Amino acid sequence: MAEHKTSLFAYNLGNSFLHKCPAWVKLIFIPVINIALLLIPEFYFVIVPFFIVVLFCIELSAKIKLNEQLTDIKPVLYYAILLFLFDLLTVNYFELENIKSELLKTFSWENQKETVFFLLKLIAIMQTSSLFFRTSTSLEIRNAISKIETKLRRNNKKNSFTQVIFLFLNFIPMVSKTFNQLKLSWKARSGKPGIKMYVTLLPVLFSVSIKKAWNMSRALSIRN
Template identity: 50%
Template sequence: MAKEKIKVTKKYSSFSYKAGNSFLHKCPAWAKLLFIPFINILFLCLPVYFAVVLIAVQFGTACVLKFSLREQITDLKPVLYYGAFVVLMDVLTALGSGNLDFGKVFSWENQRESVFLLIKIFSVLQSASLVFKTSTSLELREGIWTIEKNVRKMFHLKEKNLVTDAVSLFLNFIPMVSKIWEQSKRAWLARGGRKGVIMYLRLLPVLFFVGMKKAYSAARALEVRDGDSI
């Protein structure tokens, strides 16, 4: 009797950490938090061709780090949603103005700036993906604290944590929301639910309340820990 091969598909949520021993994993979190946003701001101000080059470089880096194409696409889905939203708004604007010449509405002259903006947003999300995939939540918090501590030292301020907890909670909330959504969607499908409008109407309130509860618990944990350290 031949043994049945069971294929296990590993679930992946957006912007989740992936263990590794690469140069980017070993790079201090504070350096990534300073350097990568600086590069993105710079490339947002430069012509779009620079953003295209950055996309190619970051895609090559992700491949070298052995991040699968599926993982990369999962992190970049917000760009697709934003693009769909832009198209929808253009259609509604055209219908509202009585201009039914969609060939003109979606001509390159009218859509060039939107396409350029989407390309730049795409490169920014790639950078964020690399940071989250190669840094744990603890490393991100320590990196933010290192930056705040040095800034305070530079301006001769007291060594007090005012920014670190808020920023680290915000950063770590991004992958947490994605993880909650994927878990909720898997539970919905496992119970026989189908993808569609009903799924989003049912799961979005769940995402909101579970996310708020987890955020509150994390904030309380930080408050208790900081209180104990005083």
């Protein structure tokens, strides 16, 4: 159970307001909130950190633990590291006398403010996504998508996009859970974390994920 909860966007059993809120309502409003976040101009920088704190408190009230919240925003941290490494590569190391000043200039607040602002927005977006997935079951998500598509259609034809969108939304949680299971198997065989682990497990992850997605798709087709 602990392994499942520390998977990316894994569902958390609960009876909070967000758990009781219809999934279709969350499915409509969360993308709207995320788009609004992306459109916030840099002039209103302070709004985003404040919103992150509010979301943090909301997640705690929904019984989403700190380690689970950190799991869901971890991809943004990896992205931030990649941006940091990219900035390091852009520094001119041929002028040895000016390396220190070049580094200070590259990582000055003026040059990094826009990047930091964007990363904070991504953290907030990941938090809203976390709230959606951790308070909505797979069945609730599928029914919500089906309900929205039914309302949008003007005829009684069979919903054709529900299954595709449902599989797309559940792809990341499924892959994360599968990779956690593979890592546990690796450690159980006395394997150590490192490059060798990723080289060995990534092809297996790809194969297992494709098989699981196919099985899920077939199951949904049979039920329809």
